[in-house]
Amino acid sequence: MTIMRRPFFWIIAAVVALFAVLPAAGNNVELRENLLLAAVYITLASNINMILGYAGYVNFGSIVFFGLGGYFCVWLMSAHGWPLAAALLAGGVAVSTLALLFGLGILRLRGVYFALATIGVNEGVMAFVTNFGPWGGSSGIYLSPALFQPLGGPAKALWVVYYLLVGVMAASLYLSYAVKRSKFGLGLLAIGQNEDAAAVLGVPTPRYKAAVYSLSALLPAIAGGLYFFKSAFIQPPDAFDLQLSTEAIVIAMLGGQGTVLGPAIGAFLYVQLRGWLLVSPTFSNFQLVIAGVLLLAIVLFAPGGLMGWIYRRWPRLRGFLE
Amino acid sequence: MSALLEVEGLSKDFGGLRAVDALSFSVREGAILGLIGPNGAGKSTVFNLINGVFAPDQGRVVFRGEDITGKPPYRVARHGLARTNQIVQPFANMSVLENCTVGACFGRENLSLARAREAAREAAALVGLDDRLDALASQLTIAGKKRLELARALAARPTLLLLDEVLAGLNPTEVEHMIGIIRTIRDSGVSILMIEHLMQAIMSLSDSIVVLNSGAKLAEGLPAEVANHPAVIEAYLGDPDLAAKLRAA
Amino acid sequence: MLGLLASILDGVLIGAVYGLAAMGITLIWGVMDVVNLTHGAMIVAGMFGTYLFVSAVGVPVYATLPAVLVGGFLAGVALYWIAVHRVIGQPPLMSLLSTFAVNLVLVGVGTAVWGTDLFNVPASLPGFSLGRYTFPGTHIMAAVLTAAIAAALYLFLYRTRTGKAVRAVSGNREAAELVGIPTARVLALSFGLGTTLACVAGMLIATMFPFTVLSGDAYQLKSFVVTVLGGLGNPTGALVAGIALGLLEGVTTPFVPVSWTLVIEFVLFVVVLIALPGGLMQLWQRR
Numbered sequence: 110m111t112i113m114r115r116p117f118f119w120i121i122a123a124v125v126a127l128f129a130v131l132p133a134a135g136n137n138v139e140l141r142e143n144l145l146l147a148a149v150y151i152t153l154a155s156n157i158n159m160i161l162g163y164a165g166y167v168n169f170g171s172i173v174f175f176g177l178g179g180y181f182c183v184w185l186m187s188a189h190g191w192p193l194a195a196a197l198l199a200g201g202v203a204v205s206t207l208a209l210l211f212g213l214g215i216l217r218l219r220g221v222y223f224a225l226a227t228i229g230v231n232e233g234v235m236a237f238v239t240n241f242g243p244w245g246g247s248s249g250i251y252l253s254p255a256l257f258q259p260l261g262g263p264a265k266a267l268w269v270v271y272y273l274l275v276g277v278m279a280a281s282l283y284l285s286y287a288v289k290r291s292k293f294g295l296g297l298l299a300i301g302q303n304e305d306a307a308a309v310l311g312v313p314t315p316r317y318k319a320a321v322y323s324l325s326a327l328l329p330a331i332a333g334g335l336y337f338f339k340s341a342f343i344q345p346p347d348a349f350d351l352q353l354s355t356e357a358i359v360i361a362m363l364g365g366q367g368t369v370l371g372p373a374i375g376a377f378l379y380v381q382l383r384g385w386l387l388v389s390p391t392f393s394n395f396q397l398v399i400a401g402v403l404l405l406a407i408v409l410f411a412p413g414g415l416m417g418w419i420y421r422r423w424p425r426l427r428g429f430l431e
Numbered sequence: 432m433s434a435l436l437e438v439e440g441l442s443k444d445f446g447g448l449r450a451v452d453a454l455s456f457s458v459r460e461g462a463i464l465g466l467i468g469p470n471g472a473g474k475s476t477v478f479n480l481i482n483g484v485f486a487p488d489q490g491r492v493v494f495r496g497e498d499i500t501g502k503p504p505y506r507v508a509r510h511g512l513a514r515t516n517q518i519v520q521p522f523a524n525m526s527v528l529e530n531c532t533v534g535a536c537f538g539r540e541n542l543s544l545a546r547a548r549e550a551a552r553e554a555a556a557l558v559g560l561d562d563r564l565d566a567l568a569s570q571l572t573i574a575g576k577k578r579l580e581l582a583r584a585l586a587a588r589p590t591l592l593l594l595d596e597v598l599a600g601l602n603p604t605e606v607e608h609m610i611g612i613i614r615t616i617r618d619s620g621v622s623i624l625m626i627e628h629l630m631q632a633i634m635s636l637s638d639s640i641v642v643l644n645s646g647a648k649l650a651e652g653l654p655a656e657v658a659n660h661p662a663v664i665e666a667y668l669g670d671p672d673l674a675a676k677l678r679a680a
Numbered sequence: 681m682l683g684l685l686a687s688i689l690d691g692v693l694i695g696a697v698y699g700l701a702a703m704g705i706t707l708i709w710g711v712m713d714v715v716n717l718t719h720g721a722m723i724v725a726g727m728f729g730t731y732l733f734v735s736a737v738g739v740p741v742y743a744t745l746p747a748v749l750v751g752g753f754l755a756g757v758a759l760y761w762i763a764v765h766r767v768i769g770q771p772p773l774m775s776l777l778s779t780f781a782v783n784l785v786l787v788g789v790g791t792a793v794w795g796t797d798l799f800n801v802p803a804s805l806p807g808f809s810l811g812r813y814t815f816p817g818t819h820i821m822a823a824v825l826t827a828a829i830a831a832a833l834y835l836f837l838y839r840t841r842t843g844k845a846v847r848a849v850s851g852n853r854e855a856a857e858l859v860g861i862p863t864a865r866v867l868a869l870s871f872g873l874g875t876t877l878a879c880v881a882g883m884l885i886a887t888m889f890p891f892t893v894l895s896g897d898a899y900q901l902k903s904f905v906v907t908v909l910g911g912l913g914n915p916t917g918a919l920v921a922g923i924a925l926g927l928l929e930g931v932t933t934p935f936v937p938v939s940w941t942l943v944i945e946f947v948l949f950v951v952v953l954i955a956l957p958g959g960l961m962q963l964w965q966r967r
Contacts, residue, residue, distance in 0.1 A: 164774075165771065167776055218953050221776055224715070225904050226946075226949070226953075228897075229946030229949060231941050231946075232943065232946060233943045236939050236942065237945045239939060240939060240940070292536050299533045303520050303522055306520035306522065308503065309484070309505075309508065309511075309516070309926070310505075310512060310583060310584075310587065311504075311505050313506075313588065326462075367681070395792055397785075398784070399482060399788075400784055401785035401788060402785055403782070404778075404781035405782060408767065408774055408777045409763070411766065
């Protein structure tokens with residue numbers, strides 16, 4: 110495998126290994142919960158980065174994938190008795206297919222129009238779910254504790270969920286890398302730079318945009334399934350929390366849009382920063398404000414994010430990192 | 432020789448203004464056809480109609496016997512019809528090699544990424560950019576960007592190349608160089624349809640010429656015939672300098 | 681039947697205010713190609729500005745209009761220099777993200793200060809009776825003020841030197857720069873005007889409906905729907921389309937649950953963008 114000869118591969122492997130070993134070492138549940146959140150952030154940021162950083166399109170409603178994935182999984186398990194693995198996969202595929210259908214519609218819109226439409230997708234899906242009887246409408250769905258039994262009881266199930274989420278995170282980073290190194294990724298980057306010129310050169314722009322929109326829905330949907338299985342409860346305001354998609358954008362921009370490592374680094378920095386600020390009672394009410402100030406500062410002064418800064422400082426690293 | 436590209440009765444209106452009016456012409460295989468006319472004659476619009484940036488209101492575009500009228504640009508590109516833009520449109524934050532690889536990947540032969548890189552290198556070498564492969568497109572000079580525009584189109588290994596003012600904005604040495612490149616491309620078997628304002632250049636390069644005025648065909652023929660055509664001289668009279676150049680060429 | 685007619689007429693009155701808000705978006709878009717995502721936050725700023733002024737000073741609601749106009753303008757100019765000036769001429773993604781970031785900050789501060797409770801501005805005007813149906817006086821007043829402000833904007837854009845400079849920059853920024861128009865100042869001015877319109881629209885909405893810190897998103901989405909219906913960069917179109925949207929809401933309100941209204945409007949937004957990219961006004965201009 111040529112990929113194994115790239116330093117980048119080993120960086121990712123090391124990150125995943127840390128995620129796997131750290132909490133297990135001392136059976137540290139608190140650390141595990143923090144890392145679990147980080148894994149969710151990395152998954153969301155890494156997938157939004159394929160749209161934002163590669164294709165140059167903003168998706169303000171990426172949380173729809175996460176929330177719908179959660180709903181599909183929880184509903185299949187509670188109402189139809191599906192096992193976790195099957196419900197997760199089915200949820201991922203269903204959401205990805207839905208995204209493809211949405212994508213074929215709204216991706217005929219270009220640039221800023223698309224961004225506006227994604228806000229609408231979020232509103233629309235939330236209104237639909239809130240009114241949708243089989244999914245419990247506004248009161249949501251509860252999972253029976255009995256459903257944790259096949260995984261060896263609640264305590265053990267939480268560990269299983271954690272490792273599966275770390276797996277989803279690793280898969281997201283790998284997908285991000287594989288796409289970037291592919292012909293598909295080259296086409297997306299071209300679209301991101303100049304969509305008209307890309308079309309004239311033969312890049313099938315509508316198909317590619319719909320494909321990346323759909324692809325970026327798959328892993329967040331599975332992550333959503335795991336996340337809400339763990340909560341054993343899902344309700345529209347939690348499932349479609351706009352704050353989370355906002356944070357995913359901030360993280361991708363902070364680490365460096367268009368790079369594979371950026372979202373991972375960005376998530377790490379963001380979680381650290383939030384950790385410090387949440388301790389202070391003054392700042393804990395200002396989470397959105399901080400995300401906003403951070404985003405504004407990046408957009409105005411460092412649009413390449415941390416990876417952009419690293420590349421400017423050490424241009425030769427461009428050949429080693431992704 | 433048979434016609435590679437046939438344009439039949441092409442018309443396009445923009446808000447009541449007729450930009451292209453019942454235009455017909457054809458490009459023979461292996462030939463260079465020049466498209467000239469005063470500013471605003473609709474030359475670039477003709478290109479946009481041929482490669483699908485706009486759909487024509489009337490008329491047909493037939494390429495290698497296949498009707499490509501109104502197909503989107505990315506489909507047209509797959510048929511082996513590549514073009515350059517009058518205003519250069521590089522992918523600014525991608526390297527020269529990556530820019531050309533995009534052209535090669537999604538062009539006529541639908542190459543794999545590895546094979547496309549080879550084609551991209553060849554195209555870059557042909558226009559003399561082989562020493563700048565890793566430079567970002569934004570770092571190139573204007574002349575460099577013009578050559579990149581051409582290399583990107585060439586990397587697609589097209590059968591027909593539409594060149595929109597590739598000589599504009601270049602100094603005399605660069606123009607010489609570019610004319611050499613265009614001849615090489617033609618000699619390698621690629622047919623060319625080109626728009627150009629530099630009269631000496633287009634008169635010497637073209638096998639035949641179509642003159643456009645207000646969107647309609649004013650004259651067609653060998654360069655020498657066209658230059659002495661009374662209607663053509665009259666159309667250019669608003670620009671006496673250009674008329675003089677036409678006669679000289 | 682009279683009920684439906686009244687509902688439609690009332691929808692037209694409210695729609696005029698949507699049109700006013702959309703004029704702000706369309707002005708900024710037309711002049712500087714920026715999709716202003718602070719718009720919703722500034723609508724809310726207008727609401728809370730009015731609320732604070734009325735409850736602190738105790739003046740009647742409509743007496744706050746001058747303060748809202750001036751405050752909105754200053755806030756808009758400040759926003760321009762803080763968040764927009766640096767990203768002018770960059771890819772649209774950048775201004776979209778920078779204004780989105782400011783929106784986050786404003787909404788975050790608002791939530792921290794006021795929470796997400798419902799607020800009301802006390803406003804009572806004698807209504808106008810039609811049979812057994814009464815149009816609230818506030819709705820009529822909102823439509824009247826909208827008409828006055830729209831007329832003032834028209835006079836400014838078409839009859840004053842500065843207004844002509846704004847239109848010149850809107851037509852072609854580079855050319856305007858060549859003839860010596862100070863573009864940065866014109867852009868700041870336009871952003872100020874657009875924001876003023878958002879704040880006034882917020883004030884007028886506050887006189888009609890209760891509101892929260894988070895109300896901005898819904899009205900912002902409505903403003904965008906109206907903006908594309910009217911054709912981007914076309915203030916007259918925005919006003920007409922606002923009235924059209926209000927009319928549509930008036931027709932559908934009796935039949936459709938409120939939670940679906942935004943969804944329907946969003947679908948309309950997408951359909952219009954795909955089918956009629958030039959907006960409704962395109963239909964007239966074609967002839």
